Amino acid sequence: VDTIHPNTQRAANCTKYYSVSQGDEEALKQAVANNGPISVAIDATRPQFILYHS
Numbered sequence: 001v002d003t004i005h006p007n008t009q010r011a012a013n014c015t016k017y018y019s020v021s022q023g024d025e026e027a028l029k030q031a032v033a034n035n036g037p038i039s040v041a042i043d044a045t046r047p048q049f050i051l052y053h054s
Contacts, residue, residue: 018035020027032038044052 018031020031028038042049
C-alpha cells in the first residue's frame, strides 16, 4: 500500500485481499472464519453520502 503522505509512517500493510459478494452474509462469515477480521473501504465521495449523518 502506497501512502499519500510520504513523511508519515504506515500503521499497517495490505499483503492480500479477498472479494466477498455484496449481500452474501454466508460468504462473509466464511471469510471471517478462514481469514480473521474483515476491513472495508467505502467511497464516501458519491452523492449518496453528501447528506449522511449518524
